[in-house]
Amino acid sequence: MSGHLLDTSIVSALAPDRRGQSEALLAWLRRGEPLYLPVVAIAEIEQGICKLRRAGGGERAERLSGWLERLIDQFGDRMLHIDTAVARRAGALSDQAKAAGNHPGFADVLIAATVTVHGLAVATLNTRHFTPLGIDCVDPSAEPLS
Numbered sequence: 001m002s003g004h005l006l007d008t009s010i011v012s013a014l015a016p017d018r019r020g021q022s023e024a025l026l027a028w029l030r031r032g033e034p035l036y037l038p039v040v041a042i043a044e045i046e047q048g049i050c051k052l053r054r055a056g057g058g059e060r061a062e063r064l065s066g067w068l069e070r071l072i073d074q075f076g077d078r079m080l081h082i083d084t085a086v087a088r089r090a091g092a093l094s095d096q097a098k099a100a101g102n103h104p105g106f107a108d109v110l111i112a113a114t115v116t117v118h119g120l121a122v123a124t125l126n127t128r129h130f131t132p133l134g135i136d137c138v139d140p141s142a143e144p145l146s
Contacts, residue, residue, distance in 0.1 A: 003034030004138070005080065005115045007124035008041040008107070012048075013141075016067050017060065028123075028140035036120060037075040039082060040110045042068070080114050089113035093133055104129035 013021055014029075029035070045068055053061035072079065082090075090106075090113035097103040108126075112133040115122045121136035130137040 001034075001118045001120060003036060003120055004123040005036045005038055005111065005118070005120045006041065007111055007122050007126065007130075008044045009125035010123050010140070011037065011041050011045065011071070013125060015045075016063050022141035025141040034078070035075075035123075036078045036080050036118070037071070038080050038111050038114045040107050040114070042072065042079075044107055080118060082110060082114070085117045086110065086113045089116050097133060100132065102132040104132070109133070 010025070012018070013025065045064075049061050049064045049068065052064070080086075090110050093113055093116070094103065094106065094109045097109065103109070108129045111122060112130055112135045114120075115135055121138060122130055123138055123140050124130055125139060125141055127137050127139050
């Protein structure tokens with residue numbers, strides 16, 4: 001498999017009502033490379049929607065919930081799940097990160113394991129979370145416009 005797995009930071013930057021998206025990011029997304037979405041990103045976004053709803057932002061939460069449904073439909077078979085291979089790789093990566101004193105959080109470890117198992121690179125706005133895990137990552141917002 002080739003292409004990029006979108007980290008939650010990339011997906012969140014494209015959410016409705018977000019202002020100031022990087023032109024470099026938008027240009028990178030238009031390049032037409034195969035893009036995949038980890039189910040972990042769905043969980044992180046859903047958590048944010050629930051928090052927003054709990055804090056009184058019900059109208060915005062509903063807009064985001066609808067957007068998330070459309071995103072899930074759009075990615076369809078390009079949604080990458082946590083299977084046994086990803087879970088085992090995540091356990092190993094998590095242990096390595098803890099031993100090195102640089103654990104980015106288990107959601108990012110699961111994303112790193114997903115790209116490792118599927119032979120992808122991660123597209124993220126937070127490369128500092130992934131580089132210590134030894135995986136290929138790119139920050140599309142930092143890429144020069146061509």
